[in-house]
Structures are given as C-alpha cells and as structure tokens.
Amino acid sequence: MKGRGLVKGKARAESLVSQKAFTFAHGVDPETGNVTDVRSDIKGSNVRGKVLFYPFGKGSTTASSWFLETVRLGNNPAAIVTEGVDLSAVIGSVMARLVYGKEVPVISGVARAEYSRVKSGTPVSIDADTGDVSAGP
Amino acid sequence: MFLDSNQEKLLRGEGGGAKQFAMEVVTKVGDAVGADALVPIKSAHVLAHYSSLHDAGVDVLERFAESGGKFAVPTSVDPASIDLKNWKSFGIPEEYARKQFRLCDAYAKLGGMGCWTCVQYQVCNFPKQGETVAWAESSAVVFANSVLGCRSNKITAGMDVSCAVLGVTPHFGMLLDENRTAGVVFKLGLKSLSDFDYRSIGFFIGRKAGSRVPVLSGLPASVTSDQVKHLGAGAAAAGPVTMIHLLGITPGSASVTDATGGESVEGIDIARSDLAEVEEDLxxxxxxxxxxxxxxxxxxxxxxxxxxxxxxxxxxxxxxxxxxxxxxxxxxxxxxxxxxxxxxxxxxxxxxxxxxxxxxxxxxxxxxxxxxxxxxxxxxxxxxxxxxxxxxxxxxxxxxxx
Structure with a gap:
C-alpha cells in the first residue's frame, strides 16, 4: 500500500484497524490508551504502540490535544494511517516532536478498501518518508 | 506550499522560538491539505480549557508564552473549564483550578483578550464582512461564515494559537470560493417556530448535510441573531458543517441560485416530524x-x-x-x-x-x-x-x- 507521508518517520508495530471515523477527543482515554468512543468499532482496544488505521477524523477540534496527551503519558500509537487527511493527527504529531521529542509518523491517502485487508494484530511496517505501508512479517 | 522569504526566516527560527513552533505547525498543515500559501487573518479565536487540552495543552500554551510569543492579531478565547471568579462555590477542586489558571496565565502573557466565551462575535471579536479569520469553536465558525460573511476554517487546537501568533493561516477549505458553494438545499415550510425549534432544525441540517455545504430557505424575517446562533451550534455539533447559506442573511446569498452557483442539488424539506425525531434521538x-x-x-x-x-x-x-x-x-x-x-x-x-x-x-x-x-x-x-x-x-x- 502507498499513501502520502504527512509527518515523517518510520515505524514497525502491530496494527489496530478501525473502519469508522475516529477521534481522540472523548474517544481515547489518555491515561490508558483505551478506545472509549461508544460509536467506535474498536471500542475497548488499546492504541498504545500500535499502527492505528482509520478512514477519517471526526468530532471536536480538541482531538489534537487529546492525542498529544497520550504522547505525554506514553500511551500514543506508534503511527497513524488514514484515508482522508485528519488535521488533528497531523497537528498532534508535529507538537509531539516539538514538545516531547517523540515521533509519531502520519500517512494519509491509503483507502479503507485497501487497508481493510490488514487484520488488527498483524505486524505492519510504515515509512512516512516514502509513504509505504506494508503488512506481514 | 509557497513561503515568502520572511516566512522562510521564521521557519528557520530567526523570529524566535514561538514563531518557529507556529511555522512548523502551519506549514505541515498547509502541506497536508494542499494549500498554496499562507494568507493574513484579521482575528483569531483559540482554545484554552483544561478539560480537553489536558496537561499536554498546558505544556503547549506555556511553550508559546515562554518562548516569546505574542498574538499578532486580536485574539479571543473559548470558555474555560471553570467559572474563573466563582469556581470555589461550584465545588471545583483546587488542583483542577490551578491547571486552568496556568492556561489563563499563558494566554494572558500571549496578549489575548480576556473574554472567555464561545460567542465572541456577540462580545469582543468583531471582524467585518469579507475578512479572513482563524477561529476555533465550531459554532462560532458557522456564525462567521454564515452571518458575518467572513471566511474561516474550523481551526484545530494547536493550530489556533499558531495562526494567532503568526497572523496567518493556510489558504484552503472554506477560504476558497469553490468550497463555499452549496451542495444541498433545506426547505423550511413550518409556521410559528419556537426558540427550541431552531436548535433542532440546526441539528437536523448537520445530520443530513454530511460534507456538503447546506442552504436553508424559508427562514422567517423575524428570526433573531440568538436563534441563528443556536441553529448554527446545533448543525456544527451534528456534523462537519462550517457554513450554512441562510437565505436573506448570509451576504451574497439572496437566492438558492446564488448559493449553489446554479447547479442542481438535492432538496430536503424540513417537516415537523423531522424535528420530533431529533428530539427523540437526543x-x-x-x-x-x-x-x-x-x-x-x-x-x-x-x-x-x-x-x-x-x-x-x-x-x-x-x-x-x-x-x-x-x-x-x-x-x-x-x-x-x-x-x-x-x-x-x-x-x-x-x-x-x-x-x-x-x-x-x-x-x-x-x-x-x-x-x-x-x-x-x-x-x-x-x-x-x-x-x-x-x-x-x-x-x-x-x-x-x-
């Protein structure tokens, strides 16, 4: 799979795959990394250390700060891959590097139909410098 | 995205830490959304409430304030998470209040207007028609685009302060004519609308419009600015709506044709039963x-x-x-x-x-x-x-x- 790297960096980690619009705002508990959004299809899963896939962002414009709080507490995903551009992910990731010196690469432009073939829990490698996303060992 | 030589300097840090931080944010956003340039804004509206910004948000705002940041344009702020004067009598824990006051102090140091409200356009932040602004707060963005005739995107936390410190915003989204063209027409044929109805009407529009810019026809001339405020807030809470062409109110949108540019788009009648459904749903x-x-x-x-x-x-x-x-x-x-x-x-x-x-x-x-x-x-x-x-x-x- 190939997308467009929005915030640079590389990651290799287990995937966590959502088919529905996603938000960190009131949707992920920063203290644990658990997905709490009652409308999410991955409610109850944990984003910590995962390559997180979702189609689009949604909801409050504070999502960037909720995301950044997971970074501050060490409960953030390793990388984020989306179909549409989610500015909360982009801004949260830029601030993560500037404020906490942590990299959370962000890639967009990977269609849901494509990434849906990846099952949650599969190891995934991503490279936001090239936009490459590949599943499997 | 094109940067002029001054903006390049700011990105290299020649304008100080706060502006460099802000440039990092706005250039990444600009590149992500395919903006061609950064354009000047006349005012900003930022978020500084502890409940959603958390300790990370305190770190960010203090970083801006401590690295020499100053708002480059008049900048209002959304409500705080506590009553800033009478918080004790509402049972707010001291520790919680202290975090909020750190945000207040950083915001003041940046030179913000001290009006903690989500209706800044009724209180302290008065852009004029045609101006570009960078406002957070979804309901205020709808008001800016739909009633004031301004241009604003719904600005995300972190980008809000960045735009305010620089006095610019990436040129994309609702700043562009083509994205302001209406894609769905809502028709209001109901008589004797109450204050409450307007809120449900807004919510209904927000649910149905999806990512299309809606037009609303049939608003009575008696509708008040407060009723429009609540209509817009309902719409923005229900979906990604950032503008509604309110015929008779929105500058430049006197008719459906003005709003749609003459394109044929879906029409949706708003019935009493639709409002009842919203009420039941909520x-x-x-x-x-x-x-x-x-x-x-x-x-x-x-x-x-x-x-x-x-x-x-x-x-x-x-x-x-x-x-x-x-x-x-x-x-x-x-x-x-x-x-x-x-x-x-x-x-x-x-x-x-x-x-x-x-x-x-x-x-x-x-x-x-x-x-x-x-x-x-x-x-x-x-x-x-x-x-x-x-x-x-x-x-x-x-x-x-x-």
Whole structure:
C-alpha cells in the first residue's frame, strides 16, 4: 500500500484497524490508551504502540490535544494511517516532536478498501518518508 | 506550499522560538491539505480549557508564552473549564483550578483578550464582512461564515494559537470560493417556530448535510441573531458543517441560485416530524435531572432577560440545580440591570467564563443533565457517562420549578 507521508518517520508495530471515523477527543482515554468512543468499532482496544488505521477524523477540534496527551503519558500509537487527511493527527504529531521529542509518523491517502485487508494484530511496517505501508512479517 | 522569504526566516527560527513552533505547525498543515500559501487573518479565536487540552495543552500554551510569543492579531478565547471568579462555590477542586489558571496565565502573557466565551462575535471579536479569520469553536465558525460573511476554517487546537501568533493561516477549505458553494438545499415550510425549534432544525441540517455545504430557505424575517446562533451550534455539533447559506442573511446569498452557483442539488424539506425525531434521538432518559444547563453556546444578555421573565415567581425544586452559562460581559450587564438577581432568586445560578460541555460535570457528581441545547446534548451523550434530556426552555422550567 502507498499513501502520502504527512509527518515523517518510520515505524514497525502491530496494527489496530478501525473502519469508522475516529477521534481522540472523548474517544481515547489518555491515561490508558483505551478506545472509549461508544460509536467506535474498536471500542475497548488499546492504541498504545500500535499502527492505528482509520478512514477519517471526526468530532471536536480538541482531538489534537487529546492525542498529544497520550504522547505525554506514553500511551500514543506508534503511527497513524488514514484515508482522508485528519488535521488533528497531523497537528498532534508535529507538537509531539516539538514538545516531547517523540515521533509519531502520519500517512494519509491509503483507502479503507485497501487497508481493510490488514487484520488488527498483524505486524505492519510504515515509512512516512516514502509513504509505504506494508503488512506481514 | 509557497513561503515568502520572511516566512522562510521564521521557519528557520530567526523570529524566535514561538514563531518557529507556529511555522512548523502551519506549514505541515498547509502541506497536508494542499494549500498554496499562507494568507493574513484579521482575528483569531483559540482554545484554552483544561478539560480537553489536558496537561499536554498546558505544556503547549506555556511553550508559546515562554518562548516569546505574542498574538499578532486580536485574539479571543473559548470558555474555560471553570467559572474563573466563582469556581470555589461550584465545588471545583483546587488542583483542577490551578491547571486552568496556568492556561489563563499563558494566554494572558500571549496578549489575548480576556473574554472567555464561545460567542465572541456577540462580545469582543468583531471582524467585518469579507475578512479572513482563524477561529476555533465550531459554532462560532458557522456564525462567521454564515452571518458575518467572513471566511474561516474550523481551526484545530494547536493550530489556533499558531495562526494567532503568526497572523496567518493556510489558504484552503472554506477560504476558497469553490468550497463555499452549496451542495444541498433545506426547505423550511413550518409556521410559528419556537426558540427550541431552531436548535433542532440546526441539528437536523448537520445530520443530513454530511460534507456538503447546506442552504436553508424559508427562514422567517423575524428570526433573531440568538436563534441563528443556536441553529448554527446545533448543525456544527451534528456534523462537519462550517457554513450554512441562510437565505436573506448570509451576504451574497439572496437566492438558492446564488448559493449553489446554479447547479442542481438535492432538496430536503424540513417537516415537523423531522424535528420530533431529533428530539427523540437526543433524549436518552425520562429520569428526573440533577442538573439543568442553559447557555451552550453562551446566552446573550437578552436571552438572560427572557429567562428571568420566564422564571418569575417560580422556585427550583429540591434536588435539581440550574446553571445558566454566559459570557463575563453579559454577566456584568445582567448584574447591573437586576436580571441575575431575578434568575438566582429561584435557586438557579448564573455562571460565566465557562460552559457546561467543557466543565467536569461527571466529577461534580451530575448524572442526568436536562438542556435545550442540541450541542450539549450531542457532546455529553457521545461521551456516554451522563444521560441527557433534551427539551425546550419552557418545558424544562415547567418540570423543574414550582
């Protein structure tokens, strides 16, 4: 799979795959990394250390700060891959590097139909410098 | 995205740490959305409430303030998570208040206007028609685009302060003509609309429009700016709406053709049954509320006066609290004209500089909240911790007072 790297960096980690619009705002508990959004299809899963896939962002414009709080507490995903551009992910990731010196690469432009073939829990490698996303060992 | 030589310098850090930080954010956003350039803004509206920004948000705002940042344009701020004056009497823990005050201090150091409100356009931030602004707060963005005739995207936390410090914003989204063209027409044929109806109408539009810019035809000439405020807030809470072409109100949109550019688009009639469906949808329980919340978005002084009239001679029942949220400015006016005393005589409280959806309601022990705000209903119910009842101000007063 190939997308467009929005915030640079590389990651290799287990995937966590959502088919529905996603938000960190009131949707992920920063203290644990658990997905709490009652409308999410991955409610109850944990984003910590995962390559997180979702189609689009949604909801409050504070999502960037909720995301950044997971970074501050060490409960953030390793990388984020989306179909549409989610500015909360982009801004949260830029601030993560500037404020906490942590990299959370962000890639967009990977269609849901494509990434849906990846099952949650599969190891995934991503490279936001090239936009490459590949599943499997 | 194109950067001029001055912007390049700022990105290299030649304008100081705060501007470099801000440039990193806006250039990444600009590149992500395919913006061609950074364009000047006339005002900004930023977020600085602890409940959603968390400690990370405190770190960010303090970083801006401590690295020499100053707002380059007039900058207002959304409500805080506590009543900045009377927080103790609302039972807010000291530790929580201290975090909020760190955000307040950093915001003040950056040179922000001290008006903590989500209706800055009624209080302190007055751009004129045609100006580009960078506002956070979804309901205010709808008002800016739809009523004031300004251009604003819905600005995300972190980018808000970045735009304010630089006085520019990436040129994309609702700043471009082609994205402001309407893609769906809502037709209002209903007679005798109440204050409450406008909130449900907005919510219905937000649900149905999806990512299309809606037009609303059939608004009566008698509609007030406060009613439009609540209509827009409902729409923005229900979906990604950032503008509604309100025929007869929105500058440049006198007709459906003006709004759509002559394209043929889907038409949706708004029926009484649609509003009933919104009400049913937002109502989660029939339990007795422990809190009634009015003022999401903040009530104007006129709305406070109207509420005082409706409450005259009434007394709040045991076990129910009623909080009425407003801006500090409207609070001052209401205090001087006897409105606050009239409202509080019933046992209700008027509170300012904060708002219900960003205050720690659950931690304060509330389990069932009753409101006439579609926005509050949607936000609180999506969190799933507190149950919501959604009804008109009149119906609420009937139920919780005697």
């Amino acid at each position: 109502n989660q329980t029939s339990e007795t509320p422990d809190l009634v919340a009015f003022g999401v978005p903040h009530l104007s002084v006129n709305e406070l006066g109207e509420l005082a009239n409706q409450l005259e001679g009434r007394r709040l029942k045991e076990g129910v609290k009623m909080y009425v949220y407003t801006s500090s400015q409207a609070y001052d006016l209401a205090g001087r004209t006897g409105i606050t005393t009239a409202i509080e005589r019933t046992g209700a409280r008027v509170t300012h500089s904060t708002d219900a959806e960003i205050s720690p309601l659950k931690a304060l022990g509330f389990n069932v909240v009753m409101t006439n705000s579609a926005k509050l209903a949607e936000i609180v119910s999506s969190e799933g911790e507190i149950k919501i009842r959604y009804a008109s101000q009149k119906a609420i007063i009937e139920e919780v007072t005697s």
